[in-house]
Amino acid sequence: MTTTAARLGTRRSTMATSQSQRVADTITARTGVPVELVLITSFGDVTRAHLTQLGGTGVFVNALRDALLAGDVEFAVHSLKDLPTAPADGLTLAAVTERDDPRDALCARDGLKFADLPPGATVGTGSPRRVAQLAALRPDLRYVPIRGNAETRLGKVASGELDAVVLAYAGLDRVGRLDDVTDVFEVEQVLPAPGQGALAVECRTADAAGALSYLGTVDHGPTRAAVTAERVVLAELEAGCAAPVGAYAEFTADDRLRLRAAVVAPDGSQAVRAERTVTVTDYPDTVQAAAALGRQLAREMIRQGADRIVADAAVGRGEI
Ligand SMILES: NCc1[nH]cc(CCC(=O)O)c1CC(=O)O
Structure with a gap:
C-alpha cells in the first residue's frame, strides 16, 4: 500500500518554501504522514505596486486560500503576520507554530549599526509600522519604500542604491542571510508586527477535526495565545x-x-x-x-x- 502525500500549499519565494518545508518535515517526523509542497503564485508576488497600494490585507494569502477551497491542496502555510484578522469562510487556523525570533533587523552597508548611520542615510522598508517607529527614533534618516523578496531588498544595499534595509530577523534566518544583519531592534524600540515570526497552518474547516486533525501536532499553545492577543x-x-x-x-x-x-x-x-x-x-x-x-x-x-x-x-x- 502506498501512502498518498498530503499537499501543502505555499508561496514560491525562498522564504515561503523554506518555512513550509520545515513545517512539512516536522509534521512527517511527528505523524509519519508524507507531505509534498505545491507552489502557488499569489498576486502579491507578481504585482509591482507598492504594498500599501494593494488594498491592504490578504494579498499574499488569497491565492493559497483559493487553492484550499478548490481542493488543490490539503493545507496551506502562511506567515502569520500576513494573515488578515477576519476569519475566512470555510477555513480554520489548524495550527500556529512555535514563534521564531520576532524582532526586526537592520542590514546596513559597511557593518553599520542603526545609531551610526549618518544623517540623511537611506533606509529601505515598505512597512508603515517600521517607518513610523524608526522615524520616532531617528527622524534624520530617509525612509524609502521598497518591495520585493528579501534577496532583492538586500541587493539594494549590496549595489549601493540604499544604505540599509530593515527586514524581519526570522525571515532573514529562513533565507540563510543572517550574515547580512548588522543590528537587531529590541522589541522595546521597534515593536514587531502582530504574529511576526510565527507561521499559520490553515485547512478547510470540514477536515480540521477529522482527516487533518494531525496538524495539531505542530500547534504551539503559548505562541497561539500570544499571537491571539x-x-x-x-x-x-x-x-x-x-x-x-x-x-x-x-x-x-x-x-x-x-x-x-x-x-x-x-x-x-x-x-x-x-x-x-x-x-x-x-x-x-x-x-x-x-x-x-x-x-x-x-x-x-x-x-x-x-x-x-x-x-x-x-x-x-x-x-x-
Ligand atoms: N510581509 C512579508 C513577510 N511576511 C513575513 C515575513 C518575515 C517572516 C515572519 O515574520 O514570519 C516577511 C518579510 C519581512 O517582514 O521582512
Missing part, C-alpha cells in the same frame, strides 16, 4: 497589515501574559504606546485570557487616540 489589538483598532501598529505578547517568568502595543503616526510625530499583563488562570482558558487582554489594551489605546492615528495613516495611504 496581538491580533485582537489589530482587529479592535480596525487596522490591517499595512497599518502602523506593532504588538508583541510574551509569557513572563511567573506565567502571566504581557502584551505591548504601539500605534505611531507615519512621520513618528505622535504615538500611543501601552502595556498590560493578564493572569491567565483567571480565565477558562489561555486563548480567552489572551483575547480579553488584547481587547482591554486596544480600548485603553483608543481612549488615548490610537484609532485616530490609524485612520489618519489610512487616509495618507489613499485607502479612505
Whole structure:
C-alpha cells in the first residue's frame, strides 16, 4: 500500500518554501504522514505596486486560500503576520507554530549599526509600522519604500542604491542571510508586527477535526495565545497589515501574559504606546485570557487616540 502525500500549499519565494518545508518535515517526523509542497503564485508576488497600494490585507494569502477551497491542496502555510484578522469562510487556523525570533533587523552597508548611520542615510522598508517607529527614533534618516523578496531588498544595499534595509530577523534566518544583519531592534524600540515570526497552518474547516486533525501536532499553545492577543489589538483598532501598529505578547517568568502595543503616526510625530499583563488562570482558558487582554489594551489605546492615528495613516495611504 502506498501512502498518498498530503499537499501543502505555499508561496514560491525562498522564504515561503523554506518555512513550509520545515513545517512539512516536522509534521512527517511527528505523524509519519508524507507531505509534498505545491507552489502557488499569489498576486502579491507578481504585482509591482507598492504594498500599501494593494488594498491592504490578504494579498499574499488569497491565492493559497483559493487553492484550499478548490481542493488543490490539503493545507496551506502562511506567515502569520500576513494573515488578515477576519476569519475566512470555510477555513480554520489548524495550527500556529512555535514563534521564531520576532524582532526586526537592520542590514546596513559597511557593518553599520542603526545609531551610526549618518544623517540623511537611506533606509529601505515598505512597512508603515517600521517607518513610523524608526522615524520616532531617528527622524534624520530617509525612509524609502521598497518591495520585493528579501534577496532583492538586500541587493539594494549590496549595489549601493540604499544604505540599509530593515527586514524581519526570522525571515532573514529562513533565507540563510543572517550574515547580512548588522543590528537587531529590541522589541522595546521597534515593536514587531502582530504574529511576526510565527507561521499559520490553515485547512478547510470540514477536515480540521477529522482527516487533518494531525496538524495539531505542530500547534504551539503559548505562541497561539500570544499571537491571539496581538491580533485582537489589530482587529479592535480596525487596522490591517499595512497599518502602523506593532504588538508583541510574551509569557513572563511567573506565567502571566504581557502584551505591548504601539500605534505611531507615519512621520513618528505622535504615538500611543501601552502595556498590560493578564493572569491567565483567571480565565477558562489561555486563548480567552489572551483575547480579553488584547481587547482591554486596544480600548485603553483608543481612549488615548490610537484609532485616530490609524485612520489618519489610512487616509495618507489613499485607502479612505
Ligand atoms: N510581509 C512579508 C513577510 N511576511 C513575513 C515575513 C518575515 C517572516 C515572519 O515574520 O514570519 C516577511 C518579510 C519581512 O517582514 O521582512
